[in-house]
Amino acid sequence: MRWIQRFVDPLARGLLLLRTVSPEQAGLRLLGLAATVAALLLTMPGGLFSGLGPALLSLAAIAGLIASTLAPDSDLGLLAPAAVVLALVPQAELTVGRAVLVALCLLAAHCAWALAATIPLHSRLTRAAWALTGRAHLVVLVASAAGALLVLLVSRVDLGPWMLVPAVLALAALTVVVLPRRER
Amino acid sequence: MTSSPAPPSTTRRLRDRPSAALVRAGAVGGGGALLAVLVGRPLVLLVVVPLLVWAFVALLRRDPEGVPSARVAASRRIVEEGSSVAVDVRTGPGVLTAVTVPLTRHSDLTPPHGSLAGDGAVRIAVRARRWGRIAVGPLHVLASDPLGASRAQVEVAPVRVQVLPDASVLEAPVEVPTPIGVSGVHLSRRRGDGTALAEVRAFRPGDRLHRVNWRVTSRTGTLHTNATFTEQDTDVLIVTDTIADVLPAPWAGPDAPSSLDVTVRATAAVARHYLSAGDRVGVFDVGHLLGPVRPGTGPRQLRVLTDALSRAARDTGAPKPARRLRSVRPGTLVVVCSPLLAVPAIEQIGVLVAHGADVVVVDTLPASVGDTSVLQGRPLAVDGRASERFWAEAWALRRLQREETVRELRESGVSVTPWEGPSSLAPVLLSLTAARTAPRRRRS
Numbered sequence: 021m022r023w024i025q026r027f028v029d030p031l032a033r034g035l036l037l038l039r040t041v042s043p044e045q046a047g048l049r050l051l052g053l054a055a056t057v058a059a060l061l062l063t064m065p066g067g068l069f070s071g072l073g074p075a076l077l078s079l080a081a082i083a084g085l086i087a088s089t090l091a092p093d094s095d096l097g098l099l100a101p102a103a104v105v106l107a108l109v110p111q112a113e114l115t116v117g118r119a120v121l122v123a124l125c126l127l128a129a130h131c132a133w134a135l136a137a138t139i140p141l142h143s144r145l146t147r148a149a150w151a152l153t154g155r156a157h158l159v160v161l162v163a164s165a166a167g168a169l170l171v172l173l174v175s176r177v178d179l180g181p182w183m184l185v186p187a188v189l190a191l192a193a194l195t196v197v198v199l200p201r202r203e204r
Numbered sequence: 205m206t207s208s209p210a211p212p213s214t215t216r217r218l219r220d221r222p223s224a225a226l227v228r229a230g231a232v233g234g235g236g237a238l239l240a241v242l243v244g245r246p247l248v249l250l251v252v253v254p255l256l257v258w259a260f261v262a263l264l265r266r267d268p269e270g271v272p273s274a275r276v277a278a279s280r281r282i283v284e285e286g287s288s289v290a291v292d293v294r295t296g297p298g299v300l301t302a303v304t305v306p307l308t309r310h311s312d313l314t315p316p317h318g319s320l321a322g323d324g325a326v327r328i329a330v331r332a333r334r335w336g337r338i339a340v341g342p343l344h345v346l347a348s349d350p351l352g353a354s355r356a357q358v359e360v361a362p363v364r365v366q367v368l369p370d371a372s373v374l375e376a377p378v379e380v381p382t383p384i385g386v387s388g389v390h391l392s393r394r395r396g397d398g399t400a401l402a403e404v405r406a407f408r409p410g411d412r413l414h415r416v417n418w419r420v421t422s423r424t425g426t427l428h429t430n431a432t433f434t435e436q437d438t439d440v441l442i443v444t445d446t447i448a449d450v451l452p453a454p455w456a457g458p459d460a461p462s463s464l465d466v467t468v469r470a471t472a473a474v475a476r477h478y479l480s481a482g483d484r485v486g487v488f489d490v491g492h493l494l495g496p497v498r499p500g501t502g503p504r505q506l507r508v509l510t511d512a513l514s515r516a517a518r519d520t521g522a523p524k525p526a527r528r529l530r531s532v533r534p535g536t537l538v539v540v541c542s543p544l545l546a547v548p549a550i551e552q553i554g555v556l557v558a559h560g561a562d563v564v565v566v567d568t569l570p571a572s573v574g575d576t577s578v579l580q581g582r583p584l585a586v587d588g589r590a591s592e593r594f595w596a597e598a599w600a601l602r603r604l605q606r607e608e609t610v611r612e613l614r615e616s617g618v619s620v621t622p623w624e625g626p627s628s629l630a631p632v633l634l635s636l637t638a639a640r641t642a643p644r645r646r647r648s
Contacts, residue, residue, distance in 0.1 A: 098227075106239075122251050123251045131258070134225035139346075143321050144315045145322075149300060153300060153350045155350070156351050171250050174246070
């Protein structure tokens with residue numbers, strides 16, 4: 021019976037640990053998981069393992085998803101959204117509607133993982149905390165909508181090969197903004 | 205009994221660092237945008253725009269000076285058993301503040317796992333279940349922006365709280381067998397100025413005129429006066445036996461008191477009872493956990509006593525020789541709180557009786573220890589495992605041996621009563637007072 025106990029005891033300890041996970045943490049991780057899976061399914065409508073390329077990207081995304089679920093602060097969490105973007109690049113049949121849905125799913129997953137990484141596993145959030153983070157995410161949502169409209173409008177402008185110039189300038193500006201600064 | 209709120213403690217300003225989420229948003233967003241530009245696919249850029257915007261908004265909101273420092277304050281530093289203390293942690297408005305406090309023994313946290321996140325301020329409540337000193341912390345404070353893009357962490361020193369023992373009101377009379385003081389509330393056998401009538405006798409020079417009994421005087425024709433018993437205070441000495449702290453049986457429950465808990469609570473209750481009657485109360489510890497407390501009176505003495513009791517800690521060091529009280533004033537009411545296991549404590553009771561003190565013994569051995577009702581003729585199961593050491597049986601035998609000690613104490617005139625709460629001592633103190641008027645047997 022002792023060998024059964026050796027197997028069952030760690031399992032029981034794990035289940036007890038699960039009971040200490042707060043509803044907020046459980047909800048955030050479920051949201052991240054569901055949104056990432058939705059983004060994957062929307063990205064590969066033909067199936068996650070329909071070919072070698074999609075299979076490799078799906079495996080990478082699943083690995084990143086597992087890492088994020090267990091440790092939302094993990095750097096491996098980069099794999100899932102990167103795999104989604106890489107899977108979309110060669111798709112000529114990508115529509116505006118599908119692109120918007122994938123974007124929303126990626127944003128929802130990213131926000132959920134970011135918030136889950138900020139608070140401990142068994143931490144509760146007060147109403148004031150929800151209101152604070154809700155207001156900040158609302159700003160992001162509105163600004164994203166504006167940014168998406170801008171992209172759609174600019175995409176209709178055809179400058180031919182000169183299109184590269186504003187594109188590079190925009191990228192350079194973005195890089196300068198996003199680059200980490202030396203702390204004083 | 206409370207104190208004013210403690211002044212808040214401050215820490216240096218916190219320097220925040222980008223989180224993995226910010227790096228992720230920048231890398232995926234920037235990389236996706238680059239790819240979209242290179243392959244000429246604006247719809248791919250549409251997919252990564254929200255991540256780029258998230259990173260951009262987070263960077264715009266970031267304060268280059270860092271996050272406001274964490275300030276910690278406790279609502280009270282001295283509480284009673286069963287009371288709560290609130291620990292407030294503040295950073296600044298608009299800062300998502302997550303505070304985590306490790307679980308502390310003999311206390312309950314709200315929220316239950318001691319971790320809460322709020323907008324610039326977080327309150328964690330700690331309810332102390334047992335007397336003593338508890339350290340709430342160290343507190344781990346994590347301050348980040350509302351998006352979780354940058355964060356700073358700091359560990360703040362524990363907040364120390366003193367928990368006073370529950371000095372429940374004793375449901376017992378304040379009479380003592382032999383008051384030995386000067387002026388108080390206890391009726392003595394001495395004649396003098398008082399309120400209780402002793403006799404009506406002939407007037408003597410020096411008697412007070414307002415005591416003249418005019419009814420008897422008019423009947424007898426001779427001046428008669430009322431003689432009264434004086435009212436005195438007394439000395440109460442509480443002798444505590446902290447030589448060993450006997451823990452309750454495992455099946456008694458998580459909040460079952462040990463012998464030290466019962467000793468401390470009984471001491472606090474008895475002290476409060478007699479101090480409120482104006483008597484002098486002191487404490488002498490046969491062990492080494494409670495320092496001696498000199499006799500004193502009034503509310504100040506109660507504060508000194510409960511402070512000394514709450515500072516006692518369970519000693520896990522090498523055993524030390526027991527202290528001995530060499531003498532005591534005859535007539536002192538001595539309340540001995542002891543589990544009656546250690547020989548020095550039992551010998552001390554004998555010394556006190558021999559010196560003429562009125563001794564009452566409060567039995568502090570936990571009721572679950574040596575309880576024979578749980579014995580079933582086979583090893584007891586604790587937490588699903590059968591014990592191989594037969595502790596329950598051993599303690600049952602020890603308790604039976606101890607019954608001999610209790611019987612001998614009772615035969616020598618010492619009352620022994622288990623502590624079962626505020627009403628425990630009432631019958632014993634009443635019997636002591638009744639014994640004062642009973643014919644006395646010479647103690648040889």
